[in-house]
Amino acid sequence: MKDLVTLHVNGDTHQVAVPTHWTLLESLRYAVGLTGSKQGCDKGDCGACTVWLDGIPTLSCITPVYEAVDKQVRTVEGLAGMRTAPGVAHPLQDAFDVCGAAQCGFCTPGILMSAAALLEENAAPSRDEIKDALSGNLCRCTGYTKILDAVEMAARTLRGEEVAA
């Protein structure tokens, strides 16, 4: 059984036919075609699927697609241009690149969505506050050090401070 569902994603409206039991993650990846959000565990343990629902970081792999109807969804593909000119990477995305915070990159989209939500709320988070905000996102490559560095760097950029390259 498929249903026609209307999703608002990164400012665009999509009408997609999806099986009624599909999650938001499945709908984004396999119906809308936005594959940036990842599936790592199928059950809300790893955080790689994190997207925003009305600005709140949400595990899309355990969110039924109907939960997203009438809400604004933002995914990693919608971070560029949000606080920057259209098509220009979010300071977090750039900082992840500069700091080497993405190794395999599979957890990166989810981590970026958690981190971006933190920086929307808290312009100058402490390292412990960053750790807390990312504690629902597992990374297996980095040991988190460079991720924490990158979030700190992005926060400085967003505050308009000088950032050493």
Place this chain on the structure above:
Amino acid sequence: MSAEKQEFESARGGVPADQPEVAERGTPVVDHAESHAGEPIPMHGSREERAGPYNVIGQRQRKTDGLEKSTGRARYTDDLTLPGMLHGKILRSPHPHARIVSIDTREALSLPGVFAVVTGDEMPIPFGIIVWTPDENALATNKVRYIGDAVAAVAAVDEDTALRATELIRVEYEVLEAMLDPHEAARRTDVQIHEAKKEGHNGNISKIVKLEFGDVEPGLAESDVVIEGEYYFEGTTHTPIEPHCAIGQWDEGGAGAGRLTVWSSTQVPHYLHRELAKVLEIDPARVRVIQPHVGGGFGGKSEPFDLEFCVAKLAIKTGRPVKILYTREEVFYAHRGRHPFHMKYRVGATADGKLKAVDARTLLDGGAYSSFGLVTTYYSGQLLAAPYEIPAYRFNSTRVFTNKPACGPKRGHGSVQPRFAFEVTLDKLAVQLGIDPIELRRRNFMGSFRRTVNELRVTSNGFMECLDAVEHASGWRERRGKMGYGRGLGVAGSCYISGTNYPIYPNRMPQSAVQIQVDRSGRVAVFSGASDIGQGSTSLVAYIVCEELGVPLDYVRVLPSDTDFTPVDLGSYSSRVTFMLGNACVDAARKLKALVQEAVGAEWDIPPKRVLLAGGQAMDAMDTGRNMSIVKAFNLAEARHGTLGSVGSYNTPNDVHGEYRGGTIGASPAYSFTAHVAEVEVDDETGFVEVKRIWVAHDCGRAINPTIVEGQIEGSAYMGFAEALMEQNIYKDADHGRAGLHNAPSLLDYRIPTSVDTPELQALIVESIDPEGPYGAKEAGEGPLHPSIPAIANAIYDAVGVRMDRLPFSPPLVWRALRERDEAAREPERMAAD
């Protein structure tokens, strides 16, 4: 150059002619073999002094795919969808050990939406990553050997239909007794997991290695002190965040000449290519393997798996593309993680702490199949022979099959477990002899440009600098022993290979190769067979091309790992990539550079060697005012030499191993070295261990990009910490559910550290400049994991005085050790009262 090094190098035929400046410059590692006991060792040159005349190498750079990954554009296998694609599911065994009596697929096939079902008898040829031990089938042919073993696969219109169809496959099993305990499996001959290879052999024994170097028993007898201990390393698994995924596509070519394409999240496209051709009985020239971005591997994707054969076979049967994506639970069944090791060590030393002899006995719990087990069994002993001078060494290792998912190579393959046991033993030795544990390690340093007791050739060796660096950074001298009860510092050291010197199927062809092609725009395309699994090998290729050809980084496009177009590289395992791919890339780039230098030199009427390529320009070294754009230089060269392209390759040196059976296993063209200091706080009441900080100094030869090297060091230390404190890859016994069933096949129950759990990690880069590495580089991806675990164990001892000789150092085990210590302390009182 030291006399020792000179002699060493003349013995191996000297430094490659095109790299003399690399070999000579710096040579910062002085020979410490004479021992500078207790003396502070100066660091040899500042970073700037060591940097060399490089523009790109040694600089912090962005990765070539960093923004692609952070913007969500990077495509991983499951991100690909092909027109008409079907979805597959694999039916898995519910029994740890059973004979398959019959399989009835009729009902599954009749389910609407099902296109094909495949069973083991359609792919009867066994495979195995090690050519001597092919004991796996794509799907079980007559027996299943663990809960999760693959039995049949379905292709259907969607995943749900495929899953329903697997439930309609009727399999009749004759359940056999399961062997879950390796000691029992080694003893029993009435239950055989595999058929014995020879008459009188036990089919439950996977591999036995017994090697002795020097006179161990006399060495132990002459020792002033002998430390005996038993250690247990519980297994762990990789858990890359990306589950395994594969897509198969069959293109009918007419007259039976079809072509198979498999996209896979593999670390080893070349081996997958070979095994697909073999098992599916297709000419390898008609098989193409493409590796998209891979979401982490750590050794867990470094051999072929059931899903790759199944998507291929199902695609051939249906004529449609087929995708299979593992569930997280299936990733745990695929496993190939770190073997559980039962270890016994006897280590003898003189009163002043010099090692005399080491005797090791190890039982490896291999799980159901061989995987890399032959190599693991050798590595369990071979890789312990550095960085310390061990005059006499014996090891006896036995790998046993059990009815559990197969163990294999996990980051630091085969040598993390013995390193734990040995470095804890060294700590016990230091305590017993009253010698500072760092000092004890210095006294036993083997030196550089030496052969180990098992005849492995060691070249550059920055271990002493690693010890210096962690001693200094951790405030070891000022703080150790002065932090009060419950807090402590621990040290450990290690060494690891930069690739296996000999490939896992015997041949003398290059281990790595690249092809470079230059466009008239100045854009340089590099075809590289190497597998970037996040460690940055694609970026490495780009950095080297930039360094040698002087083009900007964004002029370089790297096409990685597509077996139809890229030359063979053996894959991402054994920490081989930087060393081997890097050298191949230097080779190709310098050949091309020579053509450009020659053409520009002719234009300016100067010798080619005077032409420098840097910063997007060709210039005269004697008069840098004379220059032209690199694009013009390339165009001149193309006009003179024809279309510009080059190939480069790397193969390992010949004489770096021991002249005995197995002496090639563990041999590497270069070894990396690491030292850790860990700081812990132990709660006496609960047994909870908090690792506050880990200082990691790693000798990577040269850091081609320090940011990436630090990332590898931090990631390694994190993973070691995780194994030490949290991870438990265990299976239920009959008293706790279904015997042989994985205890916790999810990322919630199999606990890996979050950002909050992970300690502060400080990466310290030591550069010994290896004479044969690319620009002096060696590995950084696996070595830095090794000392994590023993450094934490030794820190726990320093904090609370209990020895943790088994993993993990979880609250129940630490608490028990603390209470046993209390009991032991009360014993004299009780005796007195009696």
